[in-house]
Amino acid sequence: MKLDIRQFSSKDDGFRQDLDQLLSWESVSDANVQKSVENIVNRVRQEGDAALVELTNCFDRRSVQSAAELVIEADELAKAAERVDSTIVDALKQAAERVKSYHERQIQPSWQYEEDNGTVLGQQITPLDRVGVYVPGGKAAYPSSVLMNVMPAKVAGVGEIVMVVPTPDNVVNDIVLAAAHVAGVDRVITVGGAQAVAALAYGTETVPKVDKIVGPGNIYVATAKRMVFGACGIDMIAGPSEILVVSDGLSNPDWIAMDLFSQAEHDEDAQSILISTDADFIAKVKESMERQIEDMSRQEIIKTSLEGRGALIHVDSMEEAIEVANIVAAEHLELSIENPEEWVGKIRHAGAIFMGRYTPEALGDYCAGPNHVLPTSGTARFSSPLGVYDFQKRSSIIYCSHQGASELAKIASPLARGESLEAHAVSAEFRMIDNA
Structure with missing residues (x-):
């Protein structure tokens, strides 16, 4: 050819x-896509499960009566793994272990140090409470994406992982569910598209609100992820x-x-x-x-x-x-x-x-072992592969002794007054030894 x-x-x-x-390449959408996604996101945000069910029936050609029918709990994931050829399950387990081993090396500990005057400074690293993982289920099914998105979240210590995957025409891919079982997903919800992203970002009666959404999808998914950013975090626009x-x-x-x-x-x-x-x-x-x-x-x-x-x-x-x-x-x-x-x-x-x-x-x-969720369209100039660090957040730690507060106040006070922020200056000055 x-x-x-x-x-x-x-x-x-x-x-x-x-x-x-x-x-x-313009990765996200024209005006028609933008308008369509905006309507979907707003409906799910305002109407919750009712909109989610209606949109899923429409776009995925299903006949679901309630949102509860969309949920696959952990025990059902285990049953799906039993239905899959053992050779594939073994391969999933080996791949998951390799991905886990690689990402364990990305774990960053919390740290702190103490200055001579007793001031303690540091950083506390904590995992996200709940993460949503989007897995495509339209043209093709990608169990490998399940492992790559879930394993670093597990290594990071995320408390709960909710996976969404569309099942057009009620076709459920057991290998994808088996991958979810192997990776340790807490529950799967069989929804997709912009409506799935909106449900994860804002929560519905059935779908819990998450702190971050990760995973690839089509142009509607990418547009929705960009739209909900701020209500929750996202990994990237791929x-x-x-x-x-x-x-x-x-x-x-x-x-x-x-x-x-x-x-x-x-x-x-x-x-x-x-x-x-x-x-x-x-x-x-x-x-x-x-x-x-x-x-x-x-x-x-x-x-x-x-x-x-x-x-x-x-x-x-x-x-x-x-x-x-x-x-x-x-x-x-x-x-x-x-x-x-x-x-x-x-x-x-x-x-x-x-x-x-x-x-x-x-x-x-x-x-x-390394993650296959990677920056595209030239964004590798400023971004990195998905990793453990994407599922953690960092909090600064500051402790001042009386002496330390007094010394820092001598720096902070003139800077605050230079910015015409008098309350800042006085707040710092109150902690000075001469004023205490």
């Missing part, structure tokens, strides 16, 4: 403009999945072609980019893609993705390849090169970095 995937070189006139155009492969031309072209497919098969808007210093290798990868796509069950999605947002880019040197990689700031970056450890320190912007020829992004999606 011929692929009309764009190819260009860093030598081309207007290369940077072409690159910017390739990378451009765009389509992305992969950038940097190759020195010595990798197996069939492997690289399949790595590019691994993101393109997610959906038509996913982005797969290859950068190489070897023009002949780029040609071999393209030939491999055109050959191997014939055997792909999702070939039409892959073709649309590659032709719409994919690219094959030739550069003159590895230094230039790394420079372009930092501009792209990809969600997934594969360094399929010799001695990747020599170059990884030069990568400033990437969600996850996969080093060497034997480290495909697919392993990171399921079981390597």
